[in-house]
Amino acid sequence: MSDLHARMAARVGDLTAVVVARCAAEAPFYGALPRATLQGEVARSIAAVHALLLRALRDRDGGPMGPGDLTRLIEWSARRAEERVPLEAVIAAYLIGAEVWWQTLTEVAEPGELAGAGGKLLACLHAALPAVVLAHQNAQEDLHSEDKRVRRALLGALLAGRPYEELAGMARVAVVGEYEVVAFAFESDPPSRLVQSSLDAFTGIPVLMDHVARIALLPGRSDVPGLVARLEKDVGQPVRAAAARSSVPAAISSAAQEAGRVLDLVRRLGRPPGCYRLDDVLLEHQLARPGDGLVRLAAKLDPLEEHPYLLETLRVFVERGLNRRQTALELCVHRNTLDYRLQRVSALTGLDLAVPAQARLIQAALVARDLAGPADHRGVTGWQGSAGAAESG
Numbered sequence: 173m174s175d176l177h178a179r180m181a182a183r184v185g186d187l188t189a190v191v192v193a194r195c196a197a198e199a200p201f202y203g204a205l206p207r208a209t210l211q212g213e214v215a216r217s218i219a220a221v222h223a224l225l226l227r228a229l230r231d232r233d234g235g236p237m238g239p240g241d242l243t244r245l246i247e248w249s250a251r252r253a254e255e256r257v258p259l260e261a262v263i264a265a266y267l268i269g270a271e272v273w274w275q276t277l278t279e280v281a282e283p284g285e286l287a288g289a290g291g292k293l294l295a296c297l298h299a300a301l302p303a304v305v306l307a308h309q310n311a312q313e314d315l316h317s318e319d320k321r322v323r324r325a326l327l328g329a330l331l332a333g334r335p336y337e338e339l340a341g342m343a344r345v346a347v348v349g350e351y352e353v354v355a356f357a358f359e360s361d362p363p364s365r366l367v368q369s370s371l372d373a374f375t376g377i378p379v380l381m382d383h384v385a386r387i388a389l390l391p392g393r394s395d396v397p398g399l400v401a402r403l404e405k406d407v408g409q410p411v412r413a414a415a416a417r418s419s420v421p422a423a424i425s426s427a428a429q430e431a432g433r434v435l436d437l438v439r440r441l442g443r444p445p446g447c448y449r450l451d452d453v454l455l456e457h458q459l460a461r462p463g464d465g466l467v468r469l470a471a472k473l474d475p476l477e478e479h480p481y482l483l484e485t486l487r488v489f490v491e492r493g494l495n496r497r498q499t500a501l502e503l504c505v506h507r508n509t510l511d512y513r514l515q516r517v518s519a520l521t522g523l524d525l526a527v528p529a530q531a532r533l534i535q536a537a538l539v540a541r542d543l544a545g546p547a548d549h550r551g552v553t554g555w556q557g558s559a560g561a562a563e564s565g
Contacts, residue, residue, distance in 0.1 A: 176289060177230045179280040184226065187276055188219045191269045198268065201261035217248060218269060225273060228292050245300050245306040253311035262308060263301070271299055314538050319343065327380045327389060333425035345380070350445040351418045353427040354399075355435040362407040370406035387428060393417075397447045410445035412438055433457065442540045459536060460543050470540035472533065475520040482520070485513045490535050494525070 190214050194200040202210065224241050252262055252417075270293060277289050326339040330347070340347045356367075364383040371379040371388060381388035390396070396415045404411045414435035418427040430450055437453045437460060450457060459466060478484040485503060492498040500510045514525055523530040 176281055176285045177226060177517070180229060180276065183276055184219065184222050184281065187222060187272055188215055188405045191218050191272050193270045194272065195265050199261050199264040201258055202265070203305065218265070220244070220248070221266075221269060222273070225293065225296060228296055229289060241340050242299065242303050244304055249304040249307040250311040253308045259305065259312070261306045262304065266297070266304065320475055323378075323380060324382070327382055330380075330389065330421065330424045331385075331387065331428045333422070336421070347421045349420075350392055351421070351424055351427070352392075352394045352396055352415050353418055353424060353431050354388050354390060354396055354413050355428070355431040355440055356386040356388070356403075357412040357435055358386070358407065362409065366407055367403065370403050371399065373403045387431070389424065397485055400445075400447045404445065412443070412445050413447045414438060415447060426463070437543075441539070455482060455536070456539050456543070459539050466540050466543065469533075469537050470543075472521055472523065472537040473541055476517065478518070479516070482513055482517050485510065486517050486534070487538060489514065489525075490538055494531065 173260040192210055195214065195218075196205070197203065202214065205214065221253055224245075227241070239527045249262065253259075274290065274293060276285060277293070281289055322339060322343045323345070326336055326343050326347075328334075329336040329339055329507060336347060367382060367383065368379070371381060371390075374392060375394060377391070379388055379390060390399070396413065400411050400413045403413075412435065414431045414433075416427040416434070418424045434448055434450050434453060434457070437456050438448050441456060443453075459469070473483065473486075476486065485499070488502055489496075492502065496507060496510055500507050503510065508517075517534075518524050521534070523534050525531050525534065534544070
C-alpha cells in the first residue's frame with residue numbers, strides 16, 4: 173500500500189460527505205431527494221465509486237479498472253435507470269465526484285505523486301463514463317418500451333370498458349375525474365412520434381393515444397379546438413377531430429364510441445377540418461339511422477340527378493341559410509338566374525322552398541343524400557321505386 177493510497181483512504185469518509193452535499197446543491201434531481209435517501213443510498217453509491225478509485229490508485233501496474241469493476245458500474249447504472257434517475261444527474265454526480273477527488277489529491281499528494289494519480293483518475297473516467305452512459309441508455313430504452321406497452325394496454329382497457337386499475341398503477345398514471353376523448357382523421361398519415369409530441373407539448377403531460385385507431389385521452393376540460401389548431405400546424409395538414417366528454421373513467425368507453433360516430437359523420441358529410449361534437453351534427457346523427465325513412469328522404473332529390481347545377485345551387489342555398497343574396501354572390505349569378513333555378517328545383521321535386529316545412533324537408537334530404545353517398549343510394553332496396561314516384565309526381 174502506497175503512502176498516497178493510505179492518505180486518500182483516510183479522507184474517503186469526508187470526501188463522500190462533500191460529494192453528497194454538492195450533488196444536492198448543484199443537481200436538481202438530488203436536491204429534491206429526502207435527506208435520508210441522500211445520506212443512505214446515494215452516499216453508499218458514491219463510497220463504492222471511491223473504493224474503485226482507491227483500488228486503481230493502489231494498483232500501480234494494472235489498468236484503471238478491471239472487468240469486474242466495470243461490471244459493477246454497469247449494474248449500478250442500470251439500477252439507477254430503473255429507479256428513474258435521469259442520466260444527466262448520474263453524469264453530474266460522476267463529474268462532481270471526480271472534481272472533489274482531484275481537489276483532495278492536490279492537498280495530500282507529494283509533487284512527484286500528483287501526475288500519476290491524476291492520470292489514474294482520468295483513465296478511470298475514460299473507462300467508466302462510456303460504459304455508464306451505454307448501460308443507462310439501454311436500461312432506459314427497455315423501460316420506455318415497457319412503459320409504452322403498459323400505457324397502450326391501459327388505454328385499450330379504458331376504451332373497451334375493462335378493469336384498468338392495475339394497469340394504471342403499473343403505468344404510474346392517475347386515472348381520475350373528467351376526460352375528453354378525441355378521435356382524429358388526417359388527410360395523410362403523419363409520423364406517430366410527431367403527433368404524440370404535439371399533443372404532449374400542448375397539454376404539458378404525456379397523452380394516452382392509440383396511434384392505430386387515432387384516438388386520444390385528454391384529462392380534464394382540455395381546449396380541444398386549440399389542440400386541433402396546434403396539431404394542424406405541427407403536422408402541416410388539415411385535421412378533423414371529434415370530441416366527447418367523459419365525466420368519470422368508467423364512461424370513457426361510451427365517450428369513445430360517440431366520438432367515433434361523430435367523426436364518421438363528419439367525414440361522410442364532407443365537413444371542413446376542425447373540431448366537432450355530437451351537438452354539431454345532432455340532426456345528421458339522427459338522420460343517419462339506417463332504414464327506409466332515410467332512403468325515401470334522400471330520394472326526394474333524385475329528380476335533380478340529371479341537373480347537377482340545380483343540385484349545387486340548392487346545396488349552396490341551404491348552406492347559406494336560404495339567403496338569396498349570399499347564394500347569388502357565391503355562385504356568381506344574377507338574382508333572377510338564382511330565382512329561376514330555385515323555381516326549377518321546386519317544380520322537379522314538388523317541394524316549395526317558400527314553405528317552411530317543405531324547406532326543412534329539402535334540407536334533411538340533402539343530409540340524407542350525403543349520408544347515403546353518391547354511388548350507394550341507387551343500390552338500396554326500394555330506392556328506384558321512391559325515385560320513380562318522385563319523378564312521376
